[in-house]
Amino acid sequence: MVKGEKLYQGKAKSVFATDDPQRLIIEYHDTATAFDGKKRGTIEGKGEYNNLISAYFFTKLEAAGVPTHYLGTWGPREMLVLPLRIILVEVVIRNIAAGSLCRRLGLEEGLVLPEPILEFYYKNDALGDPLVNDDHIRALGLATSAELDVLREQAQQVNAVLRPLLGQAGLDLVDFKLEFGRHHDRLLLGDEISPDTCRFWDTATKEKLDKDRFRRDLGGVEAAYREVHRRLLGRGR
Known part of the structure; x- marks a missing residue:
């Protein structure tokens, strides 16, 4: 197989x-952005870590019956996938209060939620990816009611698979963002599952091991990505 045009x-x-x-x-990059691109930087090794961590999660999810776009790794920072027509709806699952949920609802960061919260966001940079509901999504023509049911079911299944998997590695799955797309007549999980798109906290210390270290200038960003990779795949870089 030959790699072609971008x-x-x-x-x-x-x-x-x-x-x-x-x-x-x-192809995953080492570049990092936050706050709708207002903050930019580089996290050394991030592209490789995100590729390999995502590949690990996609493999586990496929084995559990969650259909994804993943076909295999193509190199340290490259992944072979099926083409998708991305649905412009981001699905967020929250297990522990953090980030925008705390700001919107006045919750204390770290509060363990009595049950996972599922949210939809309109994937639109110009609008700041606003929170939307089923009616908004149908009105915008982004997805049908039947497709939203599938997105909900698959997102909840992803959560059910990943939480114990991460727990075995001493990590809390605080929250995460998923993207889905259409491949012919099927809905498949796409994008990535990595410290860029999830919040991972050390179970014992609650140390943040994800992109929040970059967002909040906590330092140790590269070390956090490397540590998640080590715990999940059993080796350092």
């Missing part, structure tokens, strides 16, 4: 065509 350049990854129209390559 089809898309995002904040943290690029998408390339291949000589097979049913195969794309995602």
Whole structure:
């Protein structure tokens, strides 16, 4: 298989065509952004860590019956995937209060929620990815009611698979963001599952081991990504 032209350049990854129209390559970058691109930087090794961590999670989810776009790794920071028509709805699952949930509802950070909260956000940088409900999504023509039911079911299944998996590694899955897309007549989990898109806290110390270290200038960003990779895949870089 041959890596072809660049089809898309995002904040943290690029998408390339291949000589097979049913195969794309995602290349993960070390660049980091926060606050709708207002803060920018570089996290050394992030592209490699996010690629390998995402591959690990996608493999586990596929084994548990969650369909994804993942086909395999193509290199240390490249992943082979199925092409998707991305649904412009981000699905967020929250297990522990953090981030915008605390700001919106006045909750104390670290509060363990009595049950997971599922939220939808309109994937639109110009609008700041606003929180939306089913009615908004249908009115905007982003997804049907039947598709939203699938997104809910699959997101909850992802949570059910990942929480114990991370627990075995001494990590709390605080919250995470998912993106889905259409591949022919199927809805598949896409994008990535990594410290960029999840909040991971050390179970014992509650130390943050994710992109919040970059957002909040906590330092030790590279070490946090490396530690998550080590705990999940059993080796350092």
